[in-house]
Amino acid sequence: MANKRIELEQYRYYVDLVKEEPPRKRARTGAVWAMVVAILLALMILVLGTLSNGLAKNKRNVLEKPPAPASSATQSGQFQNGTQLPNGTQIPGGTQIPGGTQIPGGQSPGGGERVAAPATEAKAMKTLPGVFAQADSSPLQIQTSSSPSSSPSSAPKGKQLSTETKNIGNLGNVANGAGGKGFGLYLIVLFIMIGVVMYLGIRRLGKEAKKR
Amino acid sequence: MKANVIVFEVATFILFIAMYIGSSRALGRVRNRDFLFGSAAFALVIYSVAVAGGMMNFFWYSTNAYYKHYVLGGYIIWLGVVPLAVLLLFYMVSMASYLVASAFTSNVWKRSAIAGGIGALFYLMIEPVAITNHWWVWNAKTFYILDVPLFAWIGVFLAVFAFTACYQLTVIEKADPKWLKPVEDRVKSLLLKTKNPTIGLEHNKLAEVYAWRLFAALVAFGIVMTPVLIVLWVLANRGPIPGW
Numbered sequence: 001m002a003n004k005r006i007e008l009e010q011y012r013y014y015v016d017l018v019k020e021e022p023p024r025k026r027a028r029t030g031a032v033w034a035m036v037v038a039i040l041l042a043l044m045i046l047v048l049g050t051l052s053n054g055l056a057k058n059k060r061n062v063l064e065k066p067p068a069p070a071s072s073a074t075q076s077g078q079f080q081n082g083t084q085l086p087n088g089t090q091i092p093g094g095t096q097i098p099g100g101t102q103i104p105g106g107q108s109p110g111g112g113e114r115v116a117a118p119a120t121e122a123k124a125m126k127t128l129p130g131v132f133a134q135a136d137s138s139p140l141q142i143q144t145s146s147s148p149s150s151s152p153s154s155a156p157k158g159k160q161l162s163t164e165t166k167n168i169g170n171l172g173n174v175a176n177g178a179g180g181k182g183f184g185l186y187l188i189v190l191f192i193m194i195g196v197v198m199y200l201g202i203r204r205l206g207k208e209a210k211k212r
Numbered sequence: 213m214k215a216n217v218i219v220f221e222v223a224t225f226i227l228f229i230a231m232y233i234g235s236s237r238a239l240g241r242v243r244n245r246d247f248l249f250g251s252a253a254f255a256l257v258i259y260s261v262a263v264a265g266g267m268m269n270f271f272w273y274s275t276n277a278y279y280k281h282y283v284l285g286g287y288i289i290w291l292g293v294v295p296l297a298v299l300l301l302f303y304m305v306s307m308a309s310y311l312v313a314s315a316f317t318s319n320v321w322k323r324s325a326i327a328g329g330i331g332a333l334f335y336l337m338i339e340p341v342a343i344t345n346h347w348w349v350w351n352a353k354t355f356y357i358l359d360v361p362l363f364a365w366i367g368v369f370l371a372v373f374a375f376t377a378c379y380q381l382t383v384i385e386k387a388d389p390k391w392l393k394p395v396e397d398r399v400k401s402l403l404l405k406t407k408n409p410t411i412g413l414e415h416n417k418l419a420e421v422y423a424w425r426l427f428a429a430l431v432a433f434g435i436v437m438t439p440v441l442i443v444l445w446v447l448a449n450r451g452p453i454p455g456w
Contacts, residue, residue, distance in 0.1 A: 009412045022240045030237025031311045037231045038308030042337060044223050048215035049341040056344045062359045065275075171340055171359040183340070190337040197330055201312035208315075 024212070028205050035198045042194040049187040056183040059172030215345045217273050217286040221297040228300040235307050242415060246383050247310075248303055250426055254375045255302035257430055258367070259294040267361070270295050272346035298348070302371075305334045310376045320385070324377040331372030332365060339364065354444040363441050370433055378429040382422045386411040392428075399424055 022030070055061050168174065175183035236244045262268045270293070273286025287295035309330035313323045339360040342348055355362045381387050388396070388410050400406055404420045406413065413421065 021243075022237060027238050027240075030234050030239070031315070033234030034231055034238055034308060034311050037227055037234055038304065038312075038334075040230070041227050041304055041308070042334070044227065045337050045341050048220060048223075048345070049337075051215040052341060052344045056340070062343045062346075062349070168358065169356040171344065174358060183344075187337060187341070190333065194330075194333055194337065197312060197333065198308070201315045204315040 025209075028209055031205055032202050035201050039195055039198050042191050046187050046191045050184055053175065053183050056171055056175035057180065059170055059176075062171065215341070217345070217347050218288075220342075220345070220347050221287055221295070224297040224301055224304075228304060231304045231307060235311070238311060243383055246419070246422060247307060247379060250379055250383075250422065251303040251306050251375055252299040254371065254426055254430065255299045256291055256294055258371060258433070259298065260292055261434075263293045267352040268348055268350050269293075270298065270348045272349050301338070305331050305338075306372050306375055309334070309372055310379070313376070320377055320380050323380060324373045327376040328369040328373035332369040335365070335368040352441075352445070354441070354448045361444075363437065363444055366440055367437055370436060374429040374433050375426075378422075378425050382410065382425050383418070386413070386418065392425075395428075396424075 021027075049056075058064075171183070173182075174186055178185055232244070232248070235247070238244075239247065259268075263270070270287065287297060289296040291299065306327065309327040310323075312330055313326035316326060317323050340358045343350060343359050350356075350359070350361050350364065352361050352363070357365065381389060397407075400421070404417065404424065406417055408417075410418065410421055
């Protein structure tokens with residue numbers, strides 16, 4: 001009786017296997033399909049990364065906070081970071097700023113790209129005391145938690161600890177390297193590596209199929 | 213078209229469907245479903261703990277002026293404090309890594325290590341693009357490489373390694389490792405109400421064993437990662453190390 005029971009248990013296991021495990025050819029096709037999708041995933045990241053190359057070059061991008069709500073953008077003639085000026089806005093003194101120009105440090109709510117205002121406009125902004133004072137003095141809010149940072153208690157006395165990542169720690173440094181193509185090159189190298197790994201997997205499956 | 217969160221999410225959903233169809237053919241429907249739920253739950257716990265601990269967040273698009281342009285906080289579907297797209301991304305990465313690793317070796321540990329390495333390779337590509345576009349934001353006091361915490365790179369390898377090992381041992385091989393037996397026997401009899409070896413279990417019971425082992429894998433992941441986090445945090449707070 002006990003033997004019969006064991007036999008039945010084993011039989012049930014094989015039934016489960018047949019139900020769960022697909023035929024070899026089908027499994028191989030599926031695996032190749034999944035690996036091709038993985039290459040497409042890497043391609044998607046490459047494309048999205050290329051689109052955001054401009055952002056990556058901004059060394060302080062990752063430390064930046066989202067823009068302030070539009071309702072509190074202007075207070076008694078002062079502009080906050082991230083305020084976008086409407087087309088043809090005149091600033092006291094006669095300087096006219098083209099539509100969509102951003103005050104340094106902020107960004108337009110619609111997109112992720114952070115493009116600094118052209119140098120001439122930036123100059124014009126600097127010549128307006130009071131109006132852009134805030135933008136000049138503290139263009140960005142920096143997360144003090146970013147590496148290698150410290151709590152005031154643990155910091156050595158008289159030594160100012162950096163609030164920014166440095167060297168390889170900062171993505172901006174990599175992005176600005178190789179003539180501004182660092183980020184693109186980094187992504188392309190990784191994409192090729194992933195492609196090669198996936199190709200090796202597909203080739204291995206093909207060889208196995210031929211053997212059988 | 214900008215690489216904002218909506219583009220990322222929609223592209224991830226589309227690729228997920230394609231990946232799900234392919235991996236269903238590769239592993240079988242039931243096993244693939246187990247992989248999907250297992251990996252999503254595994255990633256959900258890790259990400260939720262990371263968010264709760266203030267190490268990272270996914271809320272950049274849901275704050276201030278962005279909220280008006282990206283309703284529901286940028287991402288469309290959330291599971292608690294973690295967007296679904298991020299969990300599906302982990303599923304796709306771990307599935308691709310697992311399938312490639314399976315083509316090279318049949319040993320569980322070697323397979324998991326290769327899968328972990330390939331997973332880390334994927335995240336080496338994903339993380340910098342993600343933090344550049346604020347799909348998620350890292351916020352921990354630690355050492356950073358390419359503005360991504362060092363522990364995140366280590367964590368990805370360990371997470372894929374632990375998950376694929378757990379999946380392979382439980383769902384594919386239905387093995388009962390000796391080193392797990394002392395603890396697992398008690399859990400099986402107390403919680404799962406069975407004493408049968410894993411190989412003879414029906415799928416429902418097997419799913420329970422799988423859930424318990426995923427929990428054990430998460431605990432093991434936590435035990436390994438906690439000292440890493442603490443050491444890096446302590447070192448980072450002593451002041452800047454030249455070259456970092």
